[in-house]
Amino acid sequence: MKRNSQATVGSFVISGFLGLVVATAAQEDDLAAVSSALAPRAEALILARCSVCHSADLIVQQRLPRARWEATVEKMMHWGAEISKDEADLLVRYLSARYHQGAPDQVLPLNHEIGKTEPLTTEPAAGGPLVGVATRGADIFAHNCQACHGAGAMGGVGPKLAKNPILAHEDLFWETVLRGRGPMPAWGAVLTQQEIADIHAWLLSR
Amino acid sequence: MNDRGPAESTSRRSILTKLLQGLGLGLVMPSRFLYANAGSDNNAGTKDISSLTVRVSNPLDAETPVREFISFLTPNARFFVRSHFGPPPPEAVSVANWKLRVGGLVDRSSEFTSKDLREMESVTITAVVQCSGNGRAHHRPKVPGVQWDRGAVGNAEWTGVRLRDVLKQAGVNEQARHVQFQGADRPVVDSVPLFVRSIPLEKALHPDTILAYEMNGRALPLLHGSPLRVITPGWMAESCTKWLTEITVQAEEAKGYYMQTAYRVPTTPVEPGSTPNVSSVPVEAMVVKSIIAAPQEGETVKAGRVTVQGVAWGGGAKVVKVEVSIDEGETWTPARLVGEDRPYAWRQWQFIWNAKTGGTFTILCCATDARGDVQPATSPWNPSGFLWNGWDRVTVMVSA
Numbered sequence: 001m002k003r004n005s006q007a008t009v010g011s012f013v014i015s016g017f018l019g020l021v022v023a024t025a026a027q028e029d030d031l032a033a034v035s036s037a038l039a040p041r042a043e044a045l046i047l048a049r050c051s052v053c054h055s056a057d058l059i060v061q062q063r064l065p066r067a068r069w070e071a072t073v074e075k076m077m078h079w080g081a082e083i084s085k086d087e088a089d090l091l092v093r094y095l096s097a098r099y100h101q102g103a104p105d106q107v108l109p110l111n112h113e114i115g116k117t118e119p120l121t122t123e124p125a126a127g128g129p130l131v132g133v134a135t136r137g138a139d140i141f142a143h144n145c146q147a148c149h150g151a152g153a154m155g156g157v158g159p160k161l162a163k164n165p166i167l168a169h170e171d172l173f174w175e176t177v178l179r180g181r182g183p184m185p186a187w188g189a190v191l192t193q194q195e196i197a198d199i200h201a202w203l204l205s206r
Numbered sequence: 207m208n209d210r211g212p213a214e215s216t217s218r219r220s221i222l223t224k225l226l227q228g229l230g231l232g233l234v235m236p237s238r239f240l241y242a243n244a245g246s247d248n249n250a251g252t253k254d255i256s257s258l259t260v261r262v263s264n265p266l267d268a269e270t271p272v273r274e275f276i277s278f279l280t281p282n283a284r285f286f287v288r289s290h291f292g293p294p295p296p297e298a299v300s301v302a303n304w305k306l307r308v309g310g311l312v313d314r315s316s317e318f319t320s321k322d323l324r325e326m327e328s329v330t331i332t333a334v335v336q337c338s339g340n341g342r343a344h345h346r347p348k349v350p351g352v353q354w355d356r357g358a359v360g361n362a363e364w365t366g367v368r369l370r371d372v373l374k375q376a377g378v379n380e381q382a383r384h385v386q387f388q389g390a391d392r393p394v395v396d397s398v399p400l401f402v403r404s405i406p407l408e409k410a411l412h413p414d415t416i417l418a419y420e421m422n423g424r425a426l427p428l429l430h431g432s433p434l435r436v437i438t439p440g441w442m443a444e445s446c447t448k449w450l451t452e453i454t455v456q457a458e459e460a461k462g463y464y465m466q467t468a469y470r471v472p473t474t475p476v477e478p479g480s481t482p483n484v485s486s487v488p489v490e491a492m493v494v495k496s497i498i499a500a501p502q503e504g505e506t507v508k509a510g511r512v513t514v515q516g517v518a519w520g521g522g523a524k525v526v527k528v529e530v531s532i533d534e535g536e537t538w539t540p541a542r543l544v545g546e547d548r549p550y551a552w553r554q555w556q557f558i559w560n561a562k563t564g565g566t567f568t569i570l571c572c573a574t575d576a577r578g579d580v581q582p583a584t585s586p587w588n589p590s591g592f593l594w595n596g597w598d599r600v601t602v603m604v605s606a
Contacts, residue, residue, distance in 0.1 A: 050392055051264075052395065053393065053395060053398065054262060054264060054265065054393050055262055055263045055264040057260075057261070057262050058261075058262040058267075058352065059262065061352070061353040062348075062350055062353070063348045064348065065347075065479075066351055067481070068350055068481075071481075072350055079395070079397055079398045079399070080395040080396070080397030080398060081395075101347055101348060142395075143395065146392045146394065188347055
């Protein structure tokens with residue numbers, strides 16, 4: 001046990017050190033290069049987390065120094081944006097690299113598709129097939145899906161999902177959530193497979 | 207709502223392209239996309255918003271192109287829209303379901319239906335309504351918030367009942383000092399603070415402060431607060447709560463983010479770009495301002511007599527002078543004030559510019575009110591970019 005924990009501490013130190021090196025190198029990089037490297041994940045987060053309450057056009061018109069981006073992301077987390085500490089750091093880096101005060105009025109869109117972003121988890125969790133938990137799914141739905149699919153999954157801009165036939169076709173349901181469909185963006189880069197299973201379980205209970 | 211959403215046949219690629227364009231450009235969204243986001247309804251005035259410049263597609267923030275300000279009244283469909291959370295579902299504010307509740311420090315908590323209000327004495331007031339952030343994009347260094355250019359303002363005829371008549375029916379207590387408003391709009395996520403605002407009792411009891419149910423002679427459109435919104439003539443629009451459902455009379459100013467943190471300006475000058483820790487007060491009255499509606503930015507005009515025209519307004523006193531400069535403010539010539547002269551409306555002005563030679567010229571305008579307040583070259587910087595009223599400027603090409 002002791003050896004193990006020492007090894008763990010050691011790897012944290014090393015990864016922490018590597019992280020520092022990477023961060024320092026990144027700060028010295030051309031800002032555009034930093035922003036391209038971060039873009040796929042950051043933009044997927046913006047689409048999923050920020051667009052629940054407001055469209056991305058509000059974000060891309062800002063030209064702010066890093067401190068104000070930090071304050072803004074922190075305010076949004078305080079208001080309920082579903083962003084982890086790591087995700088917040090990523091967003092601040094991306095936003096302050098791309099939408100800083102010296103950035104031109106028009107920042108061209110990046111040449112990639114959000115749907116191509118790597119899924120967070122491609123394999124089901126070890127230890128057997130995923131079992132969705134409906135009680136968790138309600139909360140995950142409220143923070144990720146409700147803005148378009150309405151309270152109680154009763155529909156809004158997006159279709160009503162309560163009692164929707166797609167729920168019986170799990171492969172189609174998963175494909176739609178992971179890869180997107182029509183106007184719906186892909187959620188594979190944002191939701192874990194467990195979270196998708198939880199949402200599915202909750203929708204079935206509606 | 208569903209039938210207004212993007213058509214089934216819309217390819218995913220085109221949607222992604224739009225999303226990416228949105229991420230990169232903050233473009234004017236296709237109207238179909240807007241309908242899906244703006245909360246569709248059947249009210250007159252909300253169907254055609256394609257003439258607005260969209261700053262945020264959801265919830266909708268859209269400004270009026272300044273060429274519209276050639277007319278004295280701004281048409282409902284071309285009036286700027288500012289949303290904190292977007293309109294409530296139409297059924298929540300339908301005539302059948304909607305009620306106005308008045309409570310707090312009153313003798314009788316009261317409820318009013320649309321019918322009750324329409325049976326009371328009605329008044330019509332022409333008033334400018336302007337977002338406090340109008341012109342935010344001109345502050346340097348730049349500040350966070352919707353990057354409004356010049357068009358988050360409009361002038362309309364508002365018809366409704368006096369707020370004081372409503373308060374009188376409920377009976378305001380002696381301890382009352384502030385009147386708080388809340389609308390039926392709600393954030394997507396419950397942890398986001400509600401848009402709750404208050405105004406001092408004195409402003410609430412002013413005979414020109416009204417609860418409006420009509421805009422330019424038509425039923426108030428959903429995007430503008432149907433069925434009832436507050437109009438505080440002379441004051442900025444954050445006091446003009448839309449979709450009004452709750453009035454609470456109280457001893458204190460409203461608590462919460464939108465009164466205690468947002469919509470405030472520092473009481474002392476602050477270093478541009480700093481995050482000052484100084485005392486602040488809520489934004490209330492508008493500041494003296496004029497804008498050029500014609501010619502347009504970048505327009506080519508023929509040498510000779512060029513008609514320069516626009517509008518000017520103030521918050522506390524009437525506009526008495528508008529001046530125009532063609533030489534970056536070296537010399538100024540008075541414009542002619544024309545058209546209607548009403549206390550809270552804007553004043554139209556005209557200036558005939560004799561453009562003798564070809565070339566590129568910048569036209570500036572500057573208004574002065576009866577108190578002697580003069581529109582400055584640039585407004586004092588403040589962290590939220592409120593109350594911009596710097597000289598308006600339009601650059602044109604004169605063809606010889």
